[in-house]
Amino acid sequence: MADExxxxxxxxxxxxxxxxxxxxxxxxxxxAVLPKRTEAGGRLxxxxxxxxxxxxxxxxxxxHSIGGIARLSDADLRHMAAAFPIASSQLAPRHLPEVRERVxxxxxxxxxxxxxxxxxxxxxxxxxxxxxxGVVAPILVEVGDRWERGELRIAxxxxxxxxxxxxxxxxxxxxxxxxARRRAVIATPAKEEHELGALMVAMLAAMHGWSVLYLGxxxxxxxxxxxxxxxxxxxxxxxxxxxxxxxxEREIAAIESALPERVGILVGGRAAKVPPxxxxxxxxxxxxxxxxxxx
Amino acid sequence: MADExxxxxxxxxxxxxxxxxxxxxxxxxxxAVLPKRTEAGGRLxxxxxxxxxxxxxxxxxxxHSIGGIARLSDADLRHMAAAFPIASSQLAPRHLPEVRERVxxxxxxxxxxxxxxxxxxxxxxxxxxxxxxGVVAPILVEVGDRWERGELRIAxxxxxxxxxxxxxxxxxxxxxxxxARRRAVIATPAKEEHELGALMVAMLAAMHGWSVLYLGxxxxxxxxxxxxxxxxxxxxxxxxxxxxxxxxEREIAAIESALPERVGILVGGRAAKVPPxxxxxxxxxxxxxxxxxxx
DNA sequence: GAAACCTCGACAAGACCTAGACATAACTTA
DNA sequence: TAAGTTATGTCTAGGTCTTGTCGAGGTTTC
Numbered sequence: 001m002a003d004e005x006x007x008x009x010x011x012x013x014x015x016x017x018x019x020x021x022x023x024x025x026x027x028x029x030x031x032a033v034l035p036k037r038t039e040a041g042g043r044l045x046x047x048x049x050x051x052x053x054x055x056x057x058x059x060x061x062x063x064h065s066i067g068g069i070a071r072l073s074d075a076d077l078r079h080m081a082a083a084f085p086i087a088s089s090q091l092a093p094r095h096l097p098e099v100r101e102r103v104x105x106x107x108x109x110x111x112x113x114x115x116x117x118x119x120x121x122x123x124x125x126x127x128x129x130x131x132x133x134g135v136v137a138p139i140l141v142e143v144g145d146r147w148e149r150g151e152l153r154i155a156x157x158x159x160x161x162x163x164x165x166x167x168x169x170x171x172x173x174x175x176x177x178x179x180a181r182r183r184a185v186i187a188t189p190a191k192e193e194h195e196l197g198a199l200m201v202a203m204l205a206a207m208h209g210w211s212v213l214y215l216g217x218x219x220x221x222x223x224x225x226x227x228x229x230x231x232x233x234x235x236x237x238x239x240x241x242x243x244x245x246x247x248x249e250r251e252i253a254a255i256e257s258a259l260p261e262r263v264g265i266l267v268g269g270r271a272a273k274v275p276p277x278x279x280x281x282x283x284x285x286x287x288x289x290x291x292x293x294x295x
Numbered sequence: 296m297a298d299e300x301x302x303x304x305x306x307x308x309x310x311x312x313x314x315x316x317x318x319x320x321x322x323x324x325x326x327a328v329l330p331k332r333t334e335a336g337g338r339l340x341x342x343x344x345x346x347x348x349x350x351x352x353x354x355x356x357x358x359h360s361i362g363g364i365a366r367l368s369d370a371d372l373r374h375m376a377a378a379f380p381i382a383s384s385q386l387a388p389r390h391l392p393e394v395r396e397r398v399x400x401x402x403x404x405x406x407x408x409x410x411x412x413x414x415x416x417x418x419x420x421x422x423x424x425x426x427x428x429g430v431v432a433p434i435l436v437e438v439g440d441r442w443e444r445g446e447l448r449i450a451x452x453x454x455x456x457x458x459x460x461x462x463x464x465x466x467x468x469x470x471x472x473x474x475a476r477r478r479a480v481i482a483t484p485a486k487e488e489h490e491l492g493a494l495m496v497a498m499l500a501a502m503h504g505w506s507v508l509y510l511g512x513x514x515x516x517x518x519x520x521x522x523x524x525x526x527x528x529x530x531x532x533x534x535x536x537x538x539x540x541x542x543x544e545r546e547i548a549a550i551e552s553a554l555p556e557r558v559g560i561l562v563g564g565r566a567a568k569v570p571p572x573x574x575x576x577x578x579x580x581x582x583x584x585x586x587x588x589x590x
Numbered sequence: 591g592a593a594a595c596c597t598c599g600a601c602a603a604g605a606c607c608t609a610g611a612c613a614t615a616a617c618t619t620a
Numbered sequence: 621t622a623a624g625t626t627a628t629g630t631c632t633a634g635g636t637c638t639t640g641t642c643g644a645g646g647t648t649t650c
Contacts, residue, residue, distance in 0.1 A: 008594080008595080009595070010593095010594065010595080019640080019641075020594090021640070021641055021642080022641080024596085024597090025640070025641090026639095029638090038648085040649085041595080041647085042595060064306060065303050065306070066639075067333075068301045068302065068303060069301055075527040109525075110522055110525055110526050154515060154518045155514065155519070155521055158514055161511065162510065162511045166465075169461040169465075170461075170464075173411070173465075213407055213454065214407070214457055215450060215453045216457045219450065220449060223449045224450070226448060227405055231405050303605080304605085304606070305605065305606080315606080316630060319608090320628075323608095333637090335607090336607060336608095336636085337607075337638085338607090360628085361628070362628080
């Protein structure tokens with residue numbers, strides 16, 4: 001259905017912006033695409049052909065010579081196009097929905113470098129909280145959903161997590177923390193493997209001048225308590241997205257009982273649940289987390 | 296499909312900021328790069344050429360004379376470029392054992408920011424392979440050992456992994472890859488959670504100009520195969536440190552059977568084990584991995 | 591029958607090629 | 621210190637190659 005040859009040359013000309021002359025020349029001289037023919041000899045292009053021609057057009061406009069790139073594989077072309085994003089198309093993607101779309105498209109094709117590039121730019125040209133709430137979180141949710149619907153694979157989910165992890169980590173380091181008085185420990189309790197929420201929070205905390213000790217996912221209660229005590233931290237932040245309510249309560253109770261009174265505890269994430277008598281606060285909304293951090 | 300030289304001199308001029316005159320002169324007088332030619336005699340540069348020219352340009356701008364550096368190897372150039380900004384500040388401890396000691400001490404006190412700082416400096420003032428073999432790997436081993444001896448806790452191990460992960464990730468991004476021809480997928484098979492070996496290899500690959508798709512740990516065979524096929528990669532690198540021999544063999548066999556012939560497979564890590572009739576190569580030594588990557 | 595296509599050959603603008611001259615700055619040597 | 625040498629980027633001139641566009645003459649599609 002999709003690989004049916006259906007477009008004639010005039011149509012393709014309108015679709016790609018290349019003249020029919022040019023289309024024929026690119027075929028004759030460089031074999032850029034080799035469309036099927038009707039019995040009478042008329043050219044019939046597929047969707048794939050059109051995509052390829054668009055790509056070639058874009059690359060030629062950005063300075064490549066058609067003779068040099070016409071015979072490269074589609075994959076190579078896409079890769080080259082990703083390497084020249086600055087040229088015309090993506091100067092400053094400030095519009096968050098567009099950023100999301102483009103990142104998702106890149107993830108879908110496993111082009112992590114492209115995703116990283118778009119994300120880094122967007123991160124720098126947007127308010128950090130907005131960026132987290134409007135780009136990072138929605139993308140993670142969307143990728144998760146699409147995976148559950150079978151539209152994406154585990155490989156995509158891994159690629160996405162990896163990109164986000166690296167990005168958040170780098171962003172976190174943008175904020176040099178010298179404030180010894182405000183130290184926060186951030187981690188994920190035992191059995192909770194999902195660390196991206198914790199990373200987002202870590203970034204927010206670093207941004208607000210906290211000195212962050214980020215310990216990553218899946219850490220036993222004892223260890224978390226030890227880290228907090230040893231570093232004399234004032235705040236412990238936990239992220240819980242996949243635990244059962246019982247597990248969540250148990251872990252938090254265990255951590256809490258091992259901590260000195262003065263330590264604040266902030267728990268976030270979809271599956272956060274604290275025991276009834278706990279002093280730990282649940283805070284789902286990133287903006288509220290931020291508010292808590294800035295005081 | 297293999298060795299695509301695709302940029303003509305005008306394009307390269309735009310990419311590097313050097314005039315076409317200068318490009319030709321550097322070639323004629325100093326053989327700085329020796330691009331392939333079209334049948335008609337036109338220059339055709341590869342991505343590697345462009346990278347090299349960028350490097351040379353940078354070094355020339357920072358005071359070196361082109362005649363003096365034009366014939367040096369890529370590795371030497373990169374080394375010079377990395378060493379240059381640090382040379383003046385001499386803050387960086389060059390002595391690797393000292394770096395190790397200081398990082399370990401920082402980890403012991405959960406001072407991750409300090410560990411990061413020392414590591415970043417050391418990374419920039421040393422040959423990457425040396426850095427990996429002399430600092431990153433030994434520290435990971437040492438932390439593991441001390442943990443087993445009860446001298447360090449899980450929290451330390453987590454903190455250490457987190458720091459290293461972030462560091463390797465950032466270092467990987469230092470090498471922008473425009474080379475569409477050499478694509479590598481790097482991951483860890485199902486059940487293998489230990490990703491730091493894979494990250495080290497990913498960094499090496501990026502350094503050698505490979506375009507790296509890093510997928511992280513614990514990925515099922517099908518997914519790995521899908522990613523390789525979908526991205527048209529030439530090389531798959533796996534790291535296996537904690538699997539049982541049987542598991543290792545099973546996973547690799549599964550991956551291998553789902554891959555096209557042309558894809559090279561390189562397996563590293565303490566617990567790497569391949570089935571007897573496999574075409575996958577085992578390579579434990581980072582220097583040898585590097586050798587495999589540079590050809 | 592008009593519009594859309596086909597092939598082939600021609601053409602002009604611009605990108606490139608080589609070779610050699612030149613200007614400037616840095617370094618050597620008398 | 622002055623003069624000579626070397627290193628290096630830029631320019632010109634004359635010729636070749638690349639590539640988009642046109643037109644002529646004929647065929648297919650609607």
